[in-house]
Amino acid sequence: MARYIRERRGKIPQRVFARKIGVAQSTIMRIENEDQNVTLSTLEALCQVFHADIAELFPPLETTRVYSSGVPLGLGVPERGSAATVHDEPAEHKTSTGKRGRKKTPSPARK
Structure with missing residues (x-):
């Protein structure tokens, strides 16, 4: 908006x-x-x-690509050239309290 x-x-x-x-x-x-x-x-x-x-x-909802290294938050940065995982998730939105966040969606099963 x-x-x-x-x-x-x-x-x-x-x-x-x-x-x-x-x-x-x-x-x-x-x-x-x-x-x-x-x-x-x-x-x-x-x-x-x-x-x-x-x-x-209100703009239409759109999907963004979120790239993650598979390293849990706060445990450091992956080494350069390591593999990354791509997740399709809804774009960031504001909640009714005005806080930013992403909608919770189930993660794809990992092997």
Whole structure:
């Protein structure tokens, strides 16, 4: 959503845009920096200003490739040239508490 807002806002200063939708400039800054969740009233105001449906504000979920060395976290870095494992996992998302994380998915069986 942050990217969508920045792109649609264009060259309009955050201060001017914030006034137009009835929030503080710092609110727009935190939303664009993904430091704050958006309230329902702000979502409604964004939809009105952009003449958009609420679904347009949220990007589609995408899958990213996560590369790991198979070394447990905190136990060091694998040697250069060692094999890596590739896992397809959902992209990073923010939870309802605003914390970043990845959705929990079962790992493929290892041999």
